[in-house]
Amino acid sequence: MQVTLRVFIFVLGTIFTLTVVRLLIKKSISERNSLLWLLGTAVIFILSIYPKIIDKIAYAIGVEYPPTLLFLLGIIILLFITLFHSIQISILNSQVKELTQYIAINNFLAKEFLETRDAISNACAEVNKDGK
Amino acid sequence: LSKGLIIIPAYNEENNIGRVIREIKSKNVDVDIVVIDDGSTDRTREMVQNEKVDVISHVHNLGYGAALQTGFRYSVKRGYKFVVQFDGDGQHDPDDILPMVEELERADSDIVIGSRFLGKGSFKMGILKQIVVNFMKLIIKISTGTKITDPTSGFKGLSKRTYNYYSLKENFPHDYPDADILIQMLRLKYRVREIPVNIRYRTQGKSMHSGLKPIVYLLKILLSIMVVLLRERLIKEG
Secondary structure, three states: OOHHHHHHHHHHHHHHHHHHHHHHHOOOOOHHHHHHHHHHHHHHHHHHHOOHHHHHHHHHHOOOOHHHHHHHHHHHHHHHHHHHHHHHHHHHHHHHHHHHHHHHHHHHHHHHHHHHHHHHHHHHHHHHHHHO | OOOEEEEEEEOOOOOOHHHHHHHHHHOOOOEEEEEEEOOOOOOHHHHHHHOOOEEEEOOOOOOHHHHHHHHHHHHHHHOOOEEEEOOOOOOEOHHHHHHHHHHHHOOOOOEEEEEOOOOOOOOOOOHHHHHHHHHHHHHHHHHHOOOOOOOOOOOEEEEHHHHHHHOOOOOOOOOOOOHHHHHHHHHOOOOEEEEEOOEOOOOOOOOOOOOOHHHHHHHHHHHHHHHHHHHHHHHHHO
């Protein structure tokens, strides 16, 4: 791998790491979610410093053209991250549904309670007035 | 407080809901009514309030099943003996409420389905929907041994035991509860019965099963049925 390409990959990794750290500082991403992406940047750094690793792994598992292994690994990792996010979205959807139903029912019951309380207060006021 | 509650889920039904409520009230059946306004962006809520009927509003749209579940959860708090699901689009006939209530009061059924195919009136549906419904009937028959004539009917009556079960978090889908839920309940030995009902055609608005939706719907239901059967097997093994 040419030195310029290695520098390019390294710079790319640095930009990506800084972006994730910035998002973390701004609280735009949770620590738990950022771990996956930081793991990704670690892989980019390792490959930019030791590009031969890919060749060695490819050779070991019988991949004839090493760059395809890189693509395969990239796709598999992204697939897992997407699945992880789908799970999280499903959980959040379920929680939003629960909350919405809870708010709807309790709003209704609170309104009903206030109306009943007002009606009782008015009735008491009427009785007191008549008593006097 | 009456013994039963009619739950009407409604989403943007300002043109139908007032008439539906007036028609139900005109039948003088001893049941309470609650409308679940599923985040409507029109005047649905206002129309219900004009009719002096209770309305519970979602802050945003959740889906037909979730709206029903809100009704079940409200019923749990109130302790109704039974509930009746009734659509807010005017397709269900209020004349069928009394037979449904009588069936539920007999207390020998957990789920009473208002079937459009048991001889009362004539109900026509598109070929695509017919295929979907027949396919569901077949799957129900194979997986439970029970013949259900109308698995997609939205007009149902539920005993306290049933709506208590449905009110629990993951026991009811947020979109369209149909054959999957029916299979689940039949396999859990809940008693299901059908009574003949009449169906009317929509005068306003658009059906939720129009166009190509039945195909997507069928795929979703097939997946849900598979999940129900697999889950049951896993629970047994676990």
